Amino acid sequence: MADLRAELAARIRATLSQAQGAARDRLRSARAAQEAATARLERTRRAAAEVPDRVGAERDRRLAVIDTRHADRLDRLTAAARGAAALAAPGAAGTGWDDWAPAPLPRGQRADPVRVGEAQVPGGQPVPALLPLLDSGHLHVSGADAPGCDAAVSGVLLRCLGQAEPGLVRLAGYDPEQLGGGLAGFAPLAGAGLLTFAGPGGLGALLDELVDHIRRINETVLAGEHSSLHELAAATGRRPEPWRVAVLLGGEEPSRHERGQLDRILRTGAACGVHLVVRDIDLPQRPTLRRLTADGDGARLSGLGTLPVRLDPSPPAPLVSRTCREVAARFSAGPPPALLADLLPAAEQFWRESATESLTVPIGDGADGHAVSLTLGDYPPHALIGGPSGTGKTNLIFAWIAALTTRYSPAELELYLLDFKEGVSFARFAQGRRDPSWLPHLRLVGINVNTDREFGLALLRFLADELRRRADAARKHEVTTLAELRDADPDGHWPRIVAVVDEFQMLLAGRDAVVREAADLLEDLARRGRSQGIHLVLASQDVRGIEALWGRPALVAQFTLRIALPKALRILAERNDAAQSLPRHHAVVNDESGMAEGNRIARIPNAGDRQSWNDLQQRLWRMRTPDAAPPRLFDGDAVPLLTAAPDLRELGPAEPGAGAPVALLGEVIDVRARSARLRLPRAPGRNLAVLGTRVDEACAVLDAAGRSLARQHRPGAARFSVACLDPDADTAARSLFAALGDDAAWYDEQSVGELLDETAGELTEAAATPHYLLVYAVDALRRLPGGEAGLQQLRRILHDGPERRIHLLGWWRGVARLRADLGGPASRTDQIGAWVALDVQGAELALLYPGPGGPHWYPRPWRALYFDRAVHRTGQVIIPYGPQS
Template sequence: MASHRNALVAAVRQELAEARGAARAVLAAAESARGEAQNRRRLIREAYSTCLHQLAEARDTARRDIQRRFQYETAKLAGNVRRVAALSAVGAAGAPWRLWAPSEPERGGRPGLLRIGALTLDDATGLPALVPFLDAAHLELTGPAPVVDGVITGVLLRALGSTRAGDVQLTVYDPEHLGGTLAPFAPLGVSFVGPGGLGPMLDELVEYICRVNETVLAGGDHAAAPRAEPWRVIVLLADAATAEELTNGQRAQLDRIARTGVACGVHLIVRGLRLTDHPTVVRIEAGEQSATCNVTGDLEIRLDPPPPADRVASFCRSTAERMRAGPPPARLADLSPATFWTESSAEGLLAPIGDATDGTLIDVPLGDDPPHALIGGPSGSGKTNLIYAWLAALATRYGPAELALYLLDFKEGVSFARYVPGPRDPSWLPQVRLAGINVNGDREFGLAMLRHLGEELRARAQAAKRHDASKLAELRAEDPAGSWPRIVAVIDEFQVLLGGRDAVADEAVTLLEDLARRGRSQGIHLILASQDVSGIEALWGRTGLVGQFTLRIALPKARRILAENNLAAAVIPRHHAVVNTEAGAPGANVVVRLPDAGDRLVWRTLQRRLWRMRPDGCEEPRLFDGDAVPRLPASCRPSGVLPDAGSPVGSSPGAVLGERIDVAARPARLRLGRMPGRNLAVLGTRTDEACDVLAAAALSLAAQGPAHFSVVCLDPDAGGAAARLVAELPSADWYDELPELAATDIPHYVLGYALDAGADQATLRRLLTDGPEQRTHVLGWWRSVSRLRDSLGGPAGRLDPIGAWVALDVQGADLTPLYPQPGGPAWYPRTRRALFFDRSVHRTPEVIIPYEVNSDHT
């Protein structure tokens, strides 16, 4: 029994333990489930919190981006507004009062906008508030009278300060203060209208608008038409009584002016009256310090303070003085057209050189009539300045295919050097083909230019004959593929070229007469400038030459340019000129004010613009500088590699002696063939130049093929130059005395320095007489003609072995023994100039410039 009871108790205990275990398990599971739920709820709360946080961040980021985008767009818009304002309100039209100063507009430019204050737009404060006025709008202002009057004063000052003196005519109707409101503007000749004058004033304005419509515009627009009359600005400072007393007729006239006035240059500035609704009416509503305007919409304008009264008075006084003096002369830029190189020169050339006293540009023609121009005026009267202005106007209208310029200045200066490439400025004027400077001592170059123009005239005449054309316009029409620009040759101080009674003057005046007579039909025009033509001997008896120059331009105090009974040049002031297209007849005078065309910076800017426009193939102009010494060209020096001995060699190699004074800058050559007398004598005491002539000859001969040189130097002063030459020649020997004549397979050249200083005379005569036939030639230097004669046997000796000579500082009369005509050539020695004569080629000697080769100072 007891065991049964124990077993029952154990079973109950077991069940109780299992129940407890199950309960614990259930409790544990419940606890676990409760923890998971709590954890889930926590996770959800955290996720929600994270989402809210991210949403907040996204919202804040979006707000910041929007704000940044708004700020960016605002700044961009503000920048655009500032740029537009800078372009639309230039100078006096838009500058703040602390920086304000009157500014002259560009010739032909149109008025822009006028500043009245600054816009207030969040961070874009300080943007200029601009309103249209001249050629664009009427202004109607409302608000406190002192504020409105300050705005009107500012608008008027800006409008007057950004236009030329006299371009704005001001009328003020001020019945309350009788003109005192705008009294500082009185020096400008303001018309003040009293209380009873409103009606007549409106009637007169309507009549004026009708007249402009009929006679000036003819159905066009005043803003687009060239300005023929000043703008008329009418300020109506009406009070309450005026507005009430305005009759129906006066209101109708005011409305007509508001509708039609802007197109005719009539503008209203109204305070106290209501203008009719029209697109040209700008309304400004002013408060104490701010305003709104129908141009700027809802944007608030912070008005500028009125301009200082002393500044207004000072400006009006100075403007009144300028009005009494007349408009300022044109500037160099005013002579240029809006678009470059659009004109054709087929029928002629037309370009302004200045303006009249009313500001109208004065055009000067060159063509069939008048064909040529003569400019005169004493030293300092402005001839060069006039030529600069004329060339600028021509070069901006006619491109290189339409115009070719040849410029020659016989003054001691570099007037035309600016038109060619220089060490500091590589640009050049594309129309210039040739320029000569510092040629007052080189009349031969002027003659060379006239010869070149004569050849061009003959070429054009032959082309015209082939195409059956009588003038340039017809030739260009018949031969459109040809290059036939009009040629303008400018010769400043041309009297130097014609000065004296010599062969140069005689040939020059003959060429000038032919060019002046026949050049008009072939498009070749001459512009000659001089201080006085009355004393030019070469022109005596050649009235036909001067008569071809029917275009006369006389500067102040010019003599003999105009007709004898035409005294206009004696009374014109400085910086003026008389232009006369009737050969100086008194009834054909036009007085021109000349611009300042000498500013190098202005010219350089213009020239670089034209230079960048030059077409492909536009070649640099030829510059002849009389003060420059040319260097021996590289092509005239031996390359250092001789051709094979068996290579064919020309029978007559040419020795280069110097540069010819001609348009093409060609070298002067002496042909050394196997003929008697093919030797060269260099004459004179200038050692450096004599050594350079011999060196140029030797080096150029060495560059043409195999040759041998024998150098004999009998003057210690020339030893350095001779030694340098021997070192540079490919095949040369140094001798202390003349070598004997010997047979040779290649040319043999004997270079003798100071052969009058003890050379073996018998050997020298054999070399000179028999050498050329055996391909041996002597190129020697003698210090005088008499010493050369002594070398050849004295007074009885024959000079035939010397077939060519170069004279340095030897007078022309001393060259008589070597010259085929009695008395010798007309030669007056000049530094770095030589007279070259080859009796087998020349009828008369030619002047050359010895190259700089191996002189001690090189």
């Protein structure tokens, strides 16, 4: 039992011990949990205590981020605004006064807004404050800050002047309080008419004038086709009317009428280029009106909200006066010419026009922004151009030629150009030594012909022949006009012909046969040429004093197209003085015979730039047809060469039975490059006398005759005897002798008698090979030993030699000496069948010339009068060929 009890007690103790241990474990766990909970609580309490601080820090952090982002965004916005302002108002519209200079805008571009100061952006960089004025609206300035208002007005006006071409901004001032002193810095503009003042009480008249101007712009310039001058300028590339800015600086309260006019200008002025800058005069609110208020605490500009504006300082007075003087000077000098490119069609449109009905091309810009055109056709058929030296006649002709030759092909248009003044203006259109190109439409260029009226007459004769050819063709096809002829004969070559004669009065100077024939031909061409497509363009500094036009109203009446350059006289009708007030680079174009109602003012482009012309001519030249030939270039100052003569190239050894040999003596003054020819058949009188004292020219005539004759004979088929009796001609004579080779014999003073004796002996023999005697200074025979006997032989040779193929080509140093050598005053002269007169007056040639009196001939350097009894009715002016190298 005791054991049982002991075992039981042991088990109870063990169970209690286990229970206690478990209790202790649970207690320790509870204590640990309590401690952990207490720690958590403490941490929670500490965390709860720290929460307000963390929230505040996060809030501050986030606010700081927002502030930074806002500042960055503001910086970006202000930077963008400043960049946009710089783009919107570049150059003269927005540059600071330290670096400011005028910078006119390109043609047709809308005017930029102008800077008046800087808008102050809170927390950001200042932004330029811009005011749209020209082409946009009006400005009202007010406030207690008088210096700030003055600075704003001066700055706005100077910036407007600086961004426009001189003359495109015109100011009108009304300043009754200061009597114009408020615009004193702009006074230099007044001398050029770019600034006008209305005195006290003159506000109404000024506003009436502006309203009338707006009405005129709407009725005649915009004419319902465009809504504003800016739109018209953008469409045409130029501004037809200047901006007008009326500056109204205070004064009495406007009347009811003046209020009404102000309101009309506010509503309609901006579209017509009329703008108001008003100070201290109340204006009603209009969408086109901006208000600038300058008080002591800053300025405000409508359109910028409540942003304050710091106004720019007033432009420096020297800058204002210097700019105004420069603008006035440039405007007084006249506007620059337009661009030649404006007259030309697009390259792909070259040579696309038809000349069947007329030739119509633009010549420049008109006052309304549209091109002014010139027409040559049935009406008007011909043109008269006038203007003093230096006013641009040649430039206008160049512009006209450029417009014509780019629109009409050479098959539609042919040009003949003749310049009577001393110059080579038209030479650029012909083939040159350095530039092989030429204008494909050109058939003739005559330059330096101021002493060669015969060349002008030759051109008129050529045109008269062409007129007859066309009239004959028209009769054959039973038509009357060029358009009908082209229709009836589509395979024929019937281009319109335009003949331009600059300084044409030189052709009609004097009262000789040349003038009479030229005037008759001009009248006939002017009257009948219109129907056959032949048009005359005559240019002159002044038609006053041209005697050949007196009594010929029918001639002048045909020139219904009149073009008057600045200060031109008697080109337009008597009471039409529009040309007297023209600026440079302008012309009055009138196709109503000069009557005032036909006036159109054109701004002529600069067509004289050589490089631009070369580029254009090269392009047209490359478009020519393969068979196109270069034009004939006649230069009155150039001496032609025999080697370049087309007639010489056609000569060659004659076949048996061919025609008589021909001596070439010089170049004929004619439209075609041809030689003066002397035929030497077996007929009486076929000898040549060269008359005058100019050694070089006399030797040149004999030299050309000898060389050209030798070209027609094979070696040994002709004899040449060269005799020189003047030491001054020895070099030239020996040059010819050397050129003639083995067929030539040389004779001098000692041996010339033998030549004459031998040749006279041949007169009794049958004609064998041709024998040409080229004798220099024939009249020197008389002073030689046996001279009288030699003269007797000479007379026999002259009389009987040509029939036996012996021809004398001699030089006599005077007509009297020739007559003496022929036998004296009573001797016959018919053995001299042809002569070339050099420095011999026309009256001296009376005995050698048919009809009463001598020819109308006056000597001039390197010109000669050629007459052949067998061919000519009147003498022919020629140019001796130059010495051969």
